[in-house]
Amino acid sequence: ALIALVNTSLNNAKWSVAVLVGGFVALVLGKTITNILSQVLLARFAQGAVSGLRRDLTKRILGVPLRQVESIGTHRILVALTDDVFNITQALLAIPIITVNVAILVGGAVYLGLLSWKILLGIGVLVVFGGISYRIMMTSAFKSLNAAREEEDKLFSYFRALTDGIKELKLHRSRRKVFLAENIHDTTETFQKYNVEAECRFIYAQNWNHLLFYLLVGCVLFMMPKMGQVSHAAMTGYVITILYLMGPLAGVMGSMSLFGRASIALQKVEELGLSLAAASTEEAVINKTEREVPFRSLELINVQHAYRHEKEDTNFVLGPIDLKFGPGELVFLVGGNGSGKSTLAKIVTGLYFPEVGEIRWNGKRVDNSNRDDYRQLFSAIFSDFYLFDNLMGLNRPDLDAKAKEYLVQLHLDHKISVKDGKLSTTSVSQGQRKRLALLTAYLEDRPFYLFDEWASDQDPLFKDVFYTRLLPELKARGKTCFVITHDDKYFYMADRVIKLDYGKMEHLNQLDGEALGTLIPATR
Numbered sequence: 279a280l281i282a283l284v285n286t287s288l289n290n291a292k293w294s295v296a297v298l299v300g301g302f303v304a305l306v307l308g309k310t311i312t313n314i315l316s317q318v319l320l321a322r323f324a325q326g327a328v329s330g331l332r333r334d335l336t337k338r339i340l341g342v343p344l345r346q347v348e349s350i351g352t353h354r355i356l357v358a359l360t361d362d363v364f365n366i367t368q369a370l371l372a373i374p375i376i377t378v379n380v381a382i383l384v385g386g387a388v389y390l391g392l393l394s395w396k397i398l399l400g401i402g403v404l405v406v407f408g409g410i411s412y413r414i415m416m417t418s419a420f421k422s423l424n425a426a427r428e429e430e431d432k433l434f435s436y437f438r439a440l441t442d443g444i445k446e447l448k449l450h451r452s453r454r455k456v457f458l459a460e461n462i463h464d465t466t467e468t469f470q471k472y473n474v475e476a477e478c479r480f481i482y483a484q485n486w487n488h489l490l491f492y493l494l495v496g497c498v499l500f501m502m503p504k505m506g507q508v509s510h511a512a513m514t515g516y517v518i519t520i521l522y523l524m525g526p527l528a529g530v531m532g533s534m535s536l537f538g539r540a541s542i543a544l545q546k547v548e549e550l551g552l553s554l555a556a557a558s559t560e561e562a563v564i565n566k567t568e569r570e571v572p573f574r575s576l577e578l579i580n581v582q583h584a585y586r587h588e589k590e591d592t593n594f595v596l597g598p599i600d601l602k603f604g605p606g607e608l609v610f611l612v613g614g615n616g617s618g619k620s621t622l623a624k625i626v627t628g629l630y631f632p633e634v635g636e637i638r639w640n641g642k643r644v645d646n647s648n649r650d651d652y653r654q655l656f657s658a659i660f661s662d663f664y665l666f667d668n669l670m671g672l673n674r675p676d677l678d679a680k681a682k683e684y685l686v687q688l689h690l691d692h693k694i695s696v697k698d699g700k701l702s703t704t705s706v707s708q709g710q711r712k713r714l715a716l717l718t719a720y721l722e723d724r725p726f727y728l729f730d731e732w733a734s735d736q737d738p739l740f741k742d743v744f745y746t747r748l749l750p751e752l753k754a755r756g757k758t759c760f761v762i763t764h765d766d767k768y769f770y771m772a773d774r775v776i777k778l779d780y781g782k783m784e785h786l787n788q789l790d791g792e793a794l795g796t797l798i799p800a801t802r
């Protein structure tokens with residue numbers, strides 16, 4: 279309407295100046311106010327969508343089975359949470375501007391149609407041609423973007439190696455050199471190359487379309503008067519409108535690279551099995567309130583689990599395993615490195631699902647409907663445990679007092695204090711960190727305890743405390759303890775000792791003299 283008014287005032291002397299000025303002011307104000315309104319509303323929407331996206335993705339990662347998270351790899355999850363979310367966000371933030379620009383383009387096209395539908399038809403043909411050629415250029419740009427994104431996964435895996443392996447890199451100059459030259463340098467260079475390639479293609483495509491637009495202006499200016507069918511007013515209207523529309527058009531086209539990146543990021547997120555489109559299955563689980571989980575029995579029936587090592591074309595098969603636990607039992611799990619102890623621990627605690635066989639909890643089969651409830655049975659300390667610096671989710675009124683009591687029991691009270699459920703520090707030795715993990719496990723006060731080589735970092739004195747005092751105390755409180763251990767000196771403390779040998783299980787009991795003889799040395 280604004281362009282129409284400008285064009286009218288240039289060509290039409292019929293309307294009074296007062297009407298034209300009034301209309302002009304009203305339209306300019308209207309345009310500015312609606313612009314502000316729409317942009318503010320859309321910016322709010324976009325920011326809300328971004329926050330929602332971050333929350334949703336985190337929820338989804340929490341809902342993905344552990345086995346899948348492990349095979350995806352931490353570095354790929356990190357790219358999804360950082361760069362992919364950033365790219366999706368950028369596209370979302372561009373939506374308000376694009377929407378406004380598209381509205382202007384549509385409005386402009388309507389005005390052009392009103393001026394002369396024949397010319398609009400001609401322009402339509404040019405636009406279709408421009409669209410097709412633009413699309414071809416875009417496809418090759420997208421290919422480069424895809425390649426860049428693949429490099430980014432690699433780059434993040436090197437960043438992880440950098441942070442996790444900083445000690446090893448600092449200690450060895452040649453390793454550091456190769457790491458910098460081959461891993462970081464090569465990957466960043468390839469990443470840069472693909473990105474530049476993609477951006478260049480976007481620039482070519484954008485400028486190609488600009489060129490077509492100028493071609494259009496040229497045709498209107500120089501060819502249309504020759505054809506003699508168009509009025510002067512229509513011509514000026516056309517030229518003004520086309521020139522005016524070049525800004526919005528450039529805006530829309532410029533955001534295509536953002537949308538390209540966002541679409542690749544979305545594709546990546548979906549590939550990780552974190553589909554944003556699918557309804558969140560874990561939501562209900564997260565919103566469930568904590569309640570006491572009853573434990574009478576836990577049974578593994580014919581359970582099997584396999585890892586496939588495709589590169590080496592080998593499999594590791596754990597099981598078939600038949601195992602039963604009752605309340606107040608102290609069971610030790612022993613076996614050589616790689617025999618499947620940690621895998622069995624993850625199956626028992628419901629972190630891995632058995633591929634064959636089933637787990638029965640209080641006689642009821644564990645499946646997707648009750649798996650998360652089942653997991654609430656366990657307090658576990660894995661060998662690669664993570665220690666939170668606050669006692670999150672432990673909402674008991676005596677939390678601080680109880681924590682202080684356990685700190686004394688675990689010989690940590692001189693180092694660490696607790697206030698409002700927050701530990702004063704977690705920067706202590708590895709053995710002390712494990713004791714802190716034990717403190718959390720005590721506070722969780724669940725029916726089933728799992729310790730994966732917990733005592734391996736403890737000094738002989740505290741090791742003794744663990745096996746001869748803490749474990750029997752837990753047992754006396756009716757807790758079931760499943761302890762992965764290599765400390766043969768303390769095997770006699772267990773009610774049962776189970777041995778794993780390359781994934782196969784043997785029950786060893788105290789009467790099985792020959793088998794225990796190989797495990798329990800004379801120190802007993």
Ligand SMILES: Nc1ncnc2c1ncn2[C@@H]1O[C@H](COP(=O)(O)OP(=O)(O)OP(=O)(O)O)[C@@H](O)[C@H]1O
Pocket residue numbers: 348585586594613614615616617618619620621622
């Ligand atoms: N994420 C994985 N992907 C593929 N194979 C795996 C994975 N984790 C373990 N394995 C393989 O499964 C087998 C059992 O591993 P597991 O960690 O359960 O053994 P473990 O008895 O706990 O060993 P350790 O005493 O060394 O901790 C090993 O051969 C190992 O290579």
